[in-house]
Amino acid sequence: MSEVFIFATLNGLVTGLLLFMLASGLTLIFSMMGVLNFAHASFYMLGAYFAYTISGVIGFWGGLLFAPLIVGAIGAIVERYGLRRVHASGHVAELVFTFGLAFLIEELVQFFWGRDTKNYQSPEIFDFALFSLFGQEFSAYRGFMIFIAIAIFAGLYVVLTRSRVGIIIQAAISHPNTVANLGHNVPFIFMCVFGTGTALAGIAGVIAGPVLTTFPGMATVLGSIVFIIVVIGGLGSLPGALIASLLVGLLQSYAIASDVGMPELLTLLGISFDRNHPLNDLWTLNLPQIAPVLPYLLLVLVLIFKPTGLMGNREE
Amino acid sequence: MTMLKVSNLHAFYDKSHILQGVNFHVNAGEIVSLLGRNGVGRSTTVKTIMGEVEPKGSIEFKGEEIAGLKPFQIAHRGLGYVPENRDIFPTLTVRQNLILGLKGKEENGRWTIDDMFSMFPNLATRADVPGGVLSGGEQQMLCMCRTLMGDPELIMIDEPTEGLAPKVVEQIAVLLQEIASRGVSILLVEQKLSIALKISQRLYVMGHGKVVYEGTPSSLLEAHDVRAEWLEV
Numbered sequence: 280m281s282e283v284f285i286f287a288t289l290n291g292l293v294t295g296l297l298l299f300m301l302a303s304g305l306t307l308i309f310s311m312m313g314v315l316n317f318a319h320a321s322f323y324m325l326g327a328y329f330a331y332t333i334s335g336v337i338g339f340w341g342g343l344l345f346a347p348l349i350v351g352a353i354g355a356i357v358e359r360y361g362l363r364r365v366h367a368s369g370h371v372a373e374l375v376f377t378f379g380l381a382f383l384i385e386e387l388v389q390f391f392w393g394r395d396t397k398n399y400q401s402p403e404i405f406d407f408a409l410f411s412l413f414g415q416e417f418s419a420y421r422g423f424m425i426f427i428a429i430a431i432f433a434g435l436y437v438v439l440t441r442s443r444v445g446i447i448i449q450a451a452i453s454h455p456n457t458v459a460n461l462g463h464n465v466p467f468i469f470m471c472v473f474g475t476g477t478a479l480a481g482i483a484g485v486i487a488g489p490v491l492t493t494f495p496g497m498a499t500v501l502g503s504i505v506f507i508i509v510v511i512g513g514l515g516s517l518p519g520a521l522i523a524s525l526l527v528g529l530l531q532s533y534a535i536a537s538d539v540g541m542p543e544l545l546t547l548l549g550i551s552f553d554r555n556h557p558l559n560d561l562w563t564l565n566l567p568q569i570a571p572v573l574p575y576l577l578l579v580l581v582l583i584f585k586p587t588g589l590m591g592n593r594e595e
Numbered sequence: 596m597t598m599l600k601v602s603n604l605h606a607f608y609d610k611s612h613i614l615q616g617v618n619f620h621v622n623a624g625e626i627v628s629l630l631g632r633n634g635v636g637r638s639t640t641v642k643t644i645m646g647e648v649e650p651k652g653s654i655e656f657k658g659e660e661i662a663g664l665k666p667f668q669i670a671h672r673g674l675g676y677v678p679e680n681r682d683i684f685p686t687l688t689v690r691q692n693l694i695l696g697l698k699g700k701e702e703n704g705r706w707t708i709d710d711m712f713s714m715f716p717n718l719a720t721r722a723d724v725p726g727g728v729l730s731g732g733e734q735q736m737l738c739m740c741r742t743l744m745g746d747p748e749l750i751m752i753d754e755p756t757e758g759l760a761p762k763v764v765e766q767i768a769v770l771l772q773e774i775a776s777r778g779v780s781i782l783l784v785e786q787k788l789s790i791a792l793k794i795s796q797r798l799y800v801m802g803h804g805k806v807v808y809e810g811t812p813s814s815l816l817e818a819h820d821v822r823a824e825w826l827e828v
């Protein structure tokens with residue numbers, strides 16, 4: 280039992296950190312623009328595809344370095360020449376723009392790379408088990424994912440809270456006019472934040488592509504969960520996004536790892552049922568089967584008990 | 596030398612015509628007050644000069660036309676602005692608030708963070724606490740110090756004494772004189788006459804989006820009709 284728990288925790292951590300790579304950028308961008316960027320997960324997909332192509336030429340590490348840079352540059356261009364112009368027309372126009380962008384990116388990916396799943400592999404040097412416990416192996420690549428994610432977050436945290444640039448960014452997000460009056464170029468800062476947020480999504484794509492498979496639907500699959508996470512965490516709250524990401528990652532991982540079925544659970548709760556009941560199919564579901572629904576369930580629960588999200592405190 | 600020259604300045608909020616041809620100027624090293632009752636357009640005037648509100652007309656700073664530039668560009672030309680809402684960043688520390696005022700990495704202007712701390716020991720002892728916990732007076736000081744960190748040649752300060760105790764108002768008057776003594780010109784927006792009469796060389800009175808009186812503290816003291824019509828409540 281305990282080895283199942285340990286592995287489920289580690290896998291949940293991998294998923295959670297990966298989700299936070301997207302959720303953190305989405306949260307920062309939301310705080311700036313005041314709207315959710317529906318195309319955010321599309322940048323994650325672009326990261327995986329660029330890395331797939333680049334790694335075919337100069338290897339995995341080249342992909343890890345260049346794909347996020349390209350994705351970040353595309354993000355910055357989208358902000359500068361797209362969103363910034365649409366911004367004048369209001370939030371609805373911005374939302375529609377990011378929706379359209381998500382479709383456009385998906386179409387472009389299918390046009391250039393095709394509809395099939397790409398054979399994007401993790402590098403061979405990670406083809407070993409980091410450790411094994413009770414006969415189960417934890418792959419080195421998953422360890423590497425955890426390492427990269429934590430390293431990036433530590434770096435970001437230090438820059439955001441300790442450096443002058445970080446102070447300017449924090450202030451620009453909450454008080455853009457005041458910061459502009461002090462002589463800082465706020466639109467340029469926003470472009471850089473948008474570029475960094477999308478680059479972060481790109482990194483997530485680069486390292487998740489080999490594990491979660493690289494295919495044109497990957498943005499849609501992850502995108503909806505990331506939205507749920509930022510709402511659960513509280514729109515605009517980075518700590519909230521971190522907690523919600525880990526919560527969703529672990530919850531799904533535990534559900535998948537457990538093979539507890541509804542009958543056992545219900546019996547545990549003292550509810551008995553009749554085998555011939557018309558809802559018998561529902562009773563006999565097991566937890567792994569309902570794992571994909573859990574984030575949505577969590578969302579509903581959080582919205583019922585704390586409508587602003589776990590760490591949200593927006594008044595308007 | 597004229598630092599700031601505003602000629603025939605108009606400004607609108609949507610359709611309402613707020614500034615209707617404002618004219619005034621500030622010379623180098625001067626403290627000039629812009630007085631008037633609430634709602635006559637003093638804040639709109641400084642916001643328009645700063646580029647926060649779209650200007651129609653001419654705004655010359657050190658001989659250069661700055662109407663149409665963006666606020667951050669205007670700040671880089673050497674114009675400082677302390678808004679009336681005391682917009683400090685509540686979650687950042689006092690020191691971080693001051694760092695935000697710097698335009699580059701270095702403190703190479705007239706003012707350093709240590710200068711501010713020696714002038715205001717209150718800020719020094721609370722250097723590492725969030726700005727949000729300061730009192731109203733301390734927040735006003737911090738706000739002015741933050742703008743000074745950017746080393747402006749002219750600073751526009753909107754109602755710094757509003758709602759503060761007489762003792763704090765006194766401290767603000769001292770700081771304003773210290774600012775002027777370092778060669779920085781000041782445009783002081785006030786409603787009450789108290790410190791404006793004491794420290795300014797010249798003053799303007801606004802009424803209904805226009806300048807209605809121009810003079811010195813002593814001439815205004817004698818102009819009872821002007822005070823009755825445009826200033827007293």
Ligand SMILES: Nc1ncnc2c1ncn2[C@@H]1O[C@H](COP(=O)(O)OP(=O)(O)O)[C@@H](O)[C@H]1O
Binds near residue numbers: 631634637638
């Ligand atoms: N953001 C705004 N939108 C619309 N009208 C405004 C706005 N700000 C100020 N006003 C109006 O403009 C006029 C001048 O305001 P303001 O410049 O703040 O005056 P003062 O600073 O002299 O008290 C007032 O009638 C006020 O109601």
Ligand SMILES: [Mg+2]
Binds near residue numbers: 634637639679753754
């Ligand atoms: Mg005002």
